[in-house]
Amino acid sequence: MQIENLGSLDRKMTLQFNRADINQAREARLTKISKSMKMPGFRPGKVPKKMVEQQYGMQVDFEVQYDKATQLFYELSKQEGLKLASQPRLEPKSEIDADEIVFDAFFEVLPEVKIGDFSASELTRYTTEVNDPEIDRALDVLRKQRVHYHSRGEAGDHGDGGSDTSAQKDDQVTIDFVGKIDGVEFAGGKADDFQFVIGAGQMLPEFEAATLGLKKGESKTFPMKFPDDYHGAEVAGKTAEFTVTMKDVAWPHMPPVDEEFAKSLGITEGGVEKMRSEIKTNMDREVKRRTEALLKNQVMDELVKQCPLDVPKSLITGEQERLMEAARNDLIQRGIPNAKDAPIPPEMFAEQANKRVRLGLILSDLVKQQNLTATPEQIKASIEETAATYEDPKEVMRWYYSDPSRLKEVEAVVLEENVVKHICSLAKVTDKAVTFEDLSKMS
Template sequence: MSAIIETLENLERKIVVAVKWSDVNAEFDKRLKQTAKKARIDGFRPGHAPLKMVAQMYGASIQNDVLNDLAQAAFNKEIVEQQVRIADLLRVEAVENAEQDAEEFKAAFIFEVLPEVQLADLSALNIEKAVATVGDAEVEQTIEILRKQRTRYNRVEREAQNEDRVIIDFEGKIDGVAFDGGTSQNYPFVLGQGQMLPEFEAGIIGLKEGESKDVEVTFPEDYHGTDVADKTAVFTITVRNVAAAELPEVDEQFAKALGIADGDVAKMREEVKKNVSREVKRRTDSQNVSAVMAALREAHTFDLPRSLVNEEAGRLAEEMKQNFVQQGLDAKDLQLPLDMFVERAEERVKLGLILPILVEENKLQPSDEQIKAIVNEFAESYEDPQEVIDWYFADRQRLNGPMNLALEANVVDFVLSKAQVTEKTLSFDDVMAAQ
């Protein structure tokens, strides 16, 4: 007769299993004899100590192991026979009033089960799908960015103006007293890019190399330097150098600098378009993945196993610590509160319960051709694409990343094909500004 599974709260369950003492004693005797054969006890050759002495030294430990093992085996048997989907075993408790001389040893197993997930009606989902196009204007905008990245600055003797790079000395005082961070020498920056406060930059425009000027600047209330926030300072500024920006021409040399061996400008534009299109697709795809996953989470309501949420929160905390370490911070002893990660952990756990069912019921597993296509796409941006492809396929585990991306794409495409979708056309700037 199967043991009764008791419902506690939410997804917690309890089952009491029983093991016959006769089975416990038989297994105990068996293990005691096995231990005796190897036991090293002073005054006796290995394996020749009296069984009673071995029992005195190791008996308690052996019995504890036997009770744990047989109770666990009984629990596992019940779980299999009753087809229970366990999320995690929380604890094992002694059963009160279980007499030592009774026929059975009893133990209570408290565990969490996985929730029953019924897939929502996907046709009822409302999803906003991001779309964007890459045309000549976007290509030209990108080329202009690439030109600015290769800007050269040439010294000029005229007055400073926006887009010039200036090198200055400055000293700031509040009520006639210098303050921390308010003084610098040979400080370079480009006018008109918002690197300095507007009043500060405005005071420099019109000055020539060697000229000085006192400029009054009021710091904003939310200025990051709390000691000077909402205060007015007078900066004495001396211009040491004024340099005008010179952007490279879009010519053969520029094309070669971008990796076009023969310097063909038309080829360069095609290459820029291909790269920008790939990046725009990657970013819009990322937004659409987020939109689909959010819609799936919102459409399903069920209890989450707290053990899985806590485990995922711990994993996220560890990831953040590793990120800190990679940034050069000493974070090995940092204790991050798990509450910081619970919400995100709940989102991950919920999707982790929904997606396998969605994939299985709708046969969304990726094909070998899909995985290979993603690997080929990865390889395109490398100097030797075939070398990259060979590297991936040399070890099946390396294909886990491309396989997961293909699976994710299948899920997104399937959900969008069923849901009520509204397309939102994004500008190139919006796409590139998205995190």
């Protein structure tokens, strides 16, 4: 046995064994074939051994030689204490009928992980306090999701929208429009009874601006230049003349924050106070999730930075394939046409795969070195925290503990939390207060 270093992680092992070492396995396999072999003129299992040998001898030689080489490779790898990153690629170096059989096994080994010094690492731990202004903003978002519109000037239960009946920001307008370029109408440039909300970004800013101030029944003609990168290539960069006729102007009415509004959100008891309390609870939970994710991302980036290592190409390729499969499954679930056959270039995932494999190797070594494995108590506490957000926590607990794969997912999360705590204990961590709105914009 001989091992050659072909690169930082690439190795070649030369394997040798005698034909006598595989004769017994060869005979056993030929005997098995003969018992089921069918040939005209012979009953099943009664084909002469010589004929079996003639038809299947070379195939069996290949099989038993590869099997023996594979077995020998793993035995010798264990003896040498090799940490394998991939299965071997076996290449025969001798003739099929040679007495001394030789194979070259090409493979990769796992890199040595050297955990760096984190004493100079700087991390930011974000903090956010959910107070009344944040809750009010969240309520405004919920109210806007339930907005409905009334035509301006028409009295109703919610009023008439005021004396000004012209189109204003946030109004929903209904228009007819026609656009022409060099006096000729173009595809997609005409519509009747078209609705949009001014300021929602559905239309180009210049188009929205032209509708501001128009009253029902009024028309306006104006030029508008399409952006050079406009998605409609036939009009991109060109100037069109649009004529817009206002058919209706409707003002937005958002429901007031009262008991009825609380009931619309599923709050059957406790009214507005209970609603605000539940919104705060949900926002606090979101703050916890986001701040923990931001800190974890910093820690993972620091691990990659402080622990440089070579990554086995075979592991990166395998991770790319998993990411490609996940992307394809996502397309299929979203109902994308021809998702099963859509080309997905592996290069799209090269950087992501490299980082994931690199982190996996570092985390595996760090967890072993520092004994950061998730304990059963930690796993239980994590599940209990999740279960507490549901109506029937006991049922959620049962759901997790009924499937080992779900427990593995929780274990992985807890393990990462242990790593984050460990690195934070070594690094310089600065607390920084941010608003809920700013936190929501961070990724």
